[in-house]
Amino acid sequence: MSAAVSPTAATAPQITLRRCLGLDSVVTGANGLVYLALSGPVSDLLGVDRGLLLVLGAALVVYALDVAWIARKPVPPAGLVALVVDVNVAWAVASVVVLVAGVLDPTTAGYVWIPLQAAVVLGFAVVQYGLLRGVRAASGR
Numbered sequence: 001m002s003a004a005v006s007p008t009a010a011t012a013p014q015i016t017l018r019r020c021l022g023l024d025s026v027v028t029g030a031n032g033l034v035y036l037a038l039s040g041p042v043s044d045l046l047g048v049d050r051g052l053l054l055v056l057g058a059a060l061v062v063y064a065l066d067v068a069w070i071a072r073k074p075v076p077p078a079g080l081v082a083l084v085v086d087v088n089v090a091w092a093v094a095s096v097v098v099l100v101a102g103v104l105d106p107t108t109a110g111y112v113w114i115p116l117q118a119a120v121v122l123g124f125a126v127v128q129y130g131l132l133r134g135v136r137a138a139s140g141r
Contacts, residue, residue, distance in 0.1 A: 013138050014075055017131040021071035021084065024124045025064045031117065032060025046114075047107035063087070081132045088125035092118040 035042060035057030043050040070080045095118035098104055099111070106114060 011135070011138055013131060013134040017076055017081065017128065017135055018071045018073075020124065020127055020131055021067055021076060021081070024084070024088070024128070025068040025071055027120065027124075028060050028067065029064030032057045032064060035060065045107065046110035048104060048110055078132060078136060081128060085125045085129045085132065088121050088128070092122035092125065095121075 035053045039050045039053040039057065042048070043053055046053075067084055070076050070084065095114050099106070099114055104110065104114075
């Protein structure tokens with residue numbers, strides 16, 4: 001006798017996607033909290049305006065909470081996951097553009113940190129996009 005499986009039950013690709021979103025949320029939230037709690041020292045270290053770090057920190061914490069909410073869904077909505085991917089790509093691109101355009105005047109540590117965090121965020125986007133495609137393929141969409 002086999003047990004019936006709900007059509008909304010999470011599949012392995014969905015579980016992996018949820019875990020990736022959860023990790024994204026934790027990393028993003030931690031980054032935001034550091035920017036908020038240590039904006040002065042981080043500003044000195046990176047050469048980025050303290051006020052900008054406070055705004056970015058608050059935005060990152062809110063975004064992390066949104067991503068966590070999506071990750072907690074048994075079946076993350078594809079449209080919201082695609083939005084997370086888009087926002088992550090936009091963040092990564094904007095980070096590099098800000099450096100290249102000379103909008104900021106960071107320290108050496110800032111020149112290392114800004115592209116490094118952009119690469120991490122872009123990495124999340126690439127993995128999330130691949131997992132989303134896998135979920136869609138598994139569901140026949």
